Amino acid sequence: MIQVYEARKIITMNPSQPQATHIAVKEGRILAVGDLAAMREFGEIRVDGRFADCCLMPGFVEGHSHALEGTMWEYPYLGYFPRRDPAGVHWAGAQSLEAAQALLREQAERLPPGRPLIAWGFDPVYFEGARLDRLLLDEAVDHLPLVVLHASLHVMTVNSAMLELAGLHRHAEIEGIMVGDDGRPNGELQEMAAMHAIFETLGMNLFETVGSPTTLWRYGRVARNAGVTTITDLYNPLTDEGIAALKDVTADEDFPVRLVPAMAALAWSVEEGIKRLQGCLEQGNDKLYFGPVKLMTDGSIQGYTARLKWPHYHDGHANGIWNAPPETLWEMVEAYHQAGLQLHIHTNGDEAVELMLEALEGALTFWPKRDHRHTLQHCQVIDHAQLRRASVQGLCLNMFANHLYYWGDIHRQRTLGHERCQRLEPLASARRLGIPTAIHSDAPVTPLGPLFTAWCAVMRQTATGKTLGEHERLSVAEALEMITLGAAYTLRLDHLVGSLEVGKFADMVALDCDPLVSPPEALKEIRVTATILGGRVHDAE
Known part of the structure; x- marks a missing residue:
């Protein structure tokens, strides 16, 4: 008997069939999407009507967050x-x-x-x-x-x-x-x-506690409650103990998310890192995907540790610092690219973006690769010339949209000034250039919640209600794409998750109302009622 889920509306993110009312699941994958008549073509079906008054979507994909979210709450919050x-x-x-x-x-x-x-x-900047x-x-x-x-x-x-x-x-x-x-x-x-x-x-080392099963389980529960079914840990040292924990936890059928750890490149020599990551590639499972490597360049803008191009910081503060000498970062880009591994590169400031564009251009010239999907992460003040270079190089971007709300006022007044804040997280410009783009929370830096992240990209409002960069606003549909299929693409998982199509994992989120008809300003208020991972329902708490 085929399991069928019914909903008031299903938003598929499949351009060939954007909407439906029923979805059939077999062996954890999507067998069919359409109306009830299409489901009956498979013979005997069992219709689950618990989501009949809900809107179903592809489960959200968080392309940049950290399992530290599962650790930090063991300590007092001072935000x-x-x-x-x-x-x-x-x-x-x-x-x-x-x-x-x-x-x-x-x-x-x-x-x-x-x-x-x-x-x-x-956060001392406040x-x-x-x-x-x-x-x-x-x-x-x-x-x-x-x-x-x-x-x-x-x-x-x-x-x-x-x-x-x-x-x-x-x-x-x-x-x-x-x-x-x-x-x-x-x-x-x-x-x-x-x-x-x-x-x-x-x-x-707090950054190594991500290898704890307790941390991973807590992280999974936080993700489930936010409607996330595929999540990253974008700075994992991949120690032997950590790898074992990742495999054990994700093998449990009750673990509610698919997990993509990215190896922290600076935790290893280049030779050790490449060997370690390549050795992990075949150790995953349906809920664990090894492959990306995370490279840290500069720091954070609000912490004054990001590297900005001239005129540097608006209030005259000294420029930030590199996490490794620029020549070392350049060499690491070339080595990991040559090894055929996908790079996710932290670039907060536009000087860091510039360095990485030059390094990637050199690597791609000597070792061309068509579908590399190297991704610049954060790239908060990437300028338009850099966007065009990123497009030419075939790069992906994953922008920290939550930054607009949490630090937009600070950037306008102190760190960046008026003009650069108009292109803070230039999402619409990236889309106009056809650059594959996602948006993220960077949890635990800001709370994990893709609908809030989408709201930030649509409304572009600061915590005091000011609008920054109205010409970089997204539509609700565009923002939803960036927290589903767009993010899945940056993780090389768009063939498995991110949209509801035949053959993909039956990963969905149930919402209490339709984000495409709700007022855009209400996007962050929409409630997650449950997630479905591989056809299995996980109720939100």
């Missing part, structure tokens, strides 16, 4: 914006330095003596006056080591106890270890190399 954790607990956030200090003081009192306190999500440093942290907590990870995940601030424990109070000359007027480390550590010293001292 500026209110947020809800996977258990449904509401965190009000901290809208002042005094509120942040009070929260840290309260959390420290709950810990056993000597145990370090780790908090996350802090606070006027003195920037968070070791002295301000000492006022809150001075009797135990304290680590505050910033929202961007590219910066942390630690107190004096943590600096001394790590021995960094003696190493002001190392890049990324920021110093105060007295020439001593002030507690702020920028980018991966400087932060690694803290993780090494603590005997744990």
